[in-house]
Amino acid sequence: MFLKDYIKDVYGAIRSVLKGMRVTGYYFTHHKEIITEQYPDNRETLKLAERFRGEVVLLHDEKNEHACTGCSACEIACPNGTIKIINKFDISPDGKKKKAIDTFVYHLELCTMCNLCIEACPTDAIKMAQTFEHSVFDRSKLTKKLNNEGSKLREGIE
Amino acid sequence: MIEEIGRTTEGDLIINVGPQHPATHGVLHLVITLNGETIKKVEPHLGYIHRSIEKMCESLSYRQFIYVTSRMDYLSSHINNHACALCVEKGLQIEVPQRAQYIRVIMDELTRIASHELWWGAMAMDLGAFTPFFHAFRERENITDIMEKTCGARLTMNYIVPGGVMAELHPDFQKDVQRFIQLYKSKFEEYNELVTGNIIFQNRMKSVGVLSKEDAISYGCSGPVARASGVFCDIRKLYPYDIYNKVEFEEITETEGDSFARYLVRLKEMQQSIHIIEQLLGDIPEGDFQAKTKAVLKLPKGEFYQRVETARGELGVYIVSEGGTTPYRIKFRSPGFSNLSALEHMVKGLKIGDLIAAMGSLDLVIPDIDR
Secondary structure, eight states, X not given: OHHHHHHHHHHHHHHHHHHHHHHHHHHHHOGGGOOOOOTTTTTTTOOOOTTOXXXXXXXXXXXXXXXXXXXXXXXXXXXXXXXXXXXXXXXXXXXXXXEEEEEEEEETTTOOOOOHHHHHOSSXXXXXXXXXXXXXXXXXXXXXXXXXXXXXXXXXOO | OGGGOEEOTTSOEEEEEOSSOGGGSSSOEEEEEEETTEEEEEEEEOOTTOOOHHHHHTTSOTTTHHHHHTTTSXXXXXXXXXXXXXXXXXXXXXXXXXXXXXXXXXXXXXXXXXXXXXXXXXXXXXXXXXXXXXXXXXXXXXXXXXXXXXXXOSSOOOOEETTEEXXXXXXXXXXXXXXXXXXXXXXXXXXXXXXXXXXXXXXXXXXXXXXXXXXXXXXXXXXXXXXXXXXOOOHHHHSOOTTTTTSOOOOOOOSSOSHHHHHHHHHHHHHHHHHHHHHHHTTOOOSOSBOOOOSSOOOOSEEEEEEEEOSSSEEEEEEEEOSSSSOXXXXXXXXXXXXXXXXXXXXXXXXXXXXXXXXXXXXXXXXXXXX
16 A cells, blocks of 8 residues: 555656656747847847936936036935035126036935936936946946036026 | 854754855844754844834935835835835825826736746745746746836836826836736746646645644734635735725635645735736726825824735834924834744744745745844
8 A cells, every 4th residue: 555655656746747847848949939138248239118217317418508407306305315416606697696506416326216306306307317237346436427517507497 | 143053952953044045035044953854943033134224214205215115025115115105195195096096006916926926936946946937037027027117127116106106107018018918827827837736846835834824813924824824814805905995806815824825825816916907907097197296295293004915915004203204203014024933833843844845935035024
């Protein structure tokens, strides 16, 4: 009786293993269903979703103008202190003082890509870029200045 | 702790499993007292990934603190965010638009499938089978792609804000989810062929780590762990939130209470989630995806509690407000902590290999236990 159960167990085990191996064998012979991506060899063809949150960028147009008024809404919305906006005061030709951004500091090393700054921005000056290869050898390179050299506020944005 | 390795006065062996051990899914540290190969005592040591999320939340505003909760139970991060948003909405008495509620629930169920999918792969890997892991990740990848398209991230979505969701659905969303459901249904039979029907697997799971109904209740277990012992504890059924009272689904329970029952509960739950998504996907109502809220949220003075059903069990969010812009105190009742506490009771007297099987069936996520 014991021997009969034993043989039955062994038979059942082999049968269920073979059943499982059939699934494995199916994929072994059907290469079309392989879905593995060959990163980094496919860098040229790799396309990320347009909403993918990689890093914060300040949008500049071809005239080197941006839409950031320096209102610091993003700085307040950020939970980690990732953004620091340093303002300056431009003197316009008619002698009035006008607030403008001096430096838009962005600490990529602190950013968690939560998207709250983009939600908070009233002028849609910043957006999330699809870059994702952020590793560098020196930590200080992760602290970025987002506004370009010599850029200024676009006309008509208050 | 290295000094704890050794022998007790009775001659029992004390060994460490973890904090870095491939079978512990993270930095869980178990100090096990063994008599030969029989387990006499299991002592979980926690705190290796404690980030004091509850304390951190006290310095963040009601909009900001939601993103931190994605880092607790990272496999059901969307459901964690949902719980926090619901709690804040309860305090502010915000009416969430129907469309946002539909989107939230669909996303919740997708997250639940993704979480169970990963657990299924990891569970089989714990028991020595490596192939199922790839099969699980193949389907899971489709969900993360859907998440990436709509939410902008694959794991820590931060898609829910108080009053609705952060962005409109991606135009391809319905099509993608429909395609995923088709794919999932065609591949589900493979799961049973590969793992469920396997005699070796069944023998290792059946009557291992038995938890009776009374014990499941007294240890405070929730989610699939308690449901496998026959406890009806699905928050979606008992205290429906958003539109869960409108959808029709089954609460899966088993009576055995062993590891195999827990395995079956999760496997069947995935199919129920598919069933829920199918009901909702066709008729997402038009309208706003976000209610109009004030720029600065201030909860009135008082205490607010909201619970939801995550992939692991009951998550409770308890906010004490003093009327300011930040919470005075936040407490999270995480499902993993209570489920882990039942581990010692489950595995006492079993062999050390059964510990891994029982632990795998608990579906522990260590950052959820430590917070």
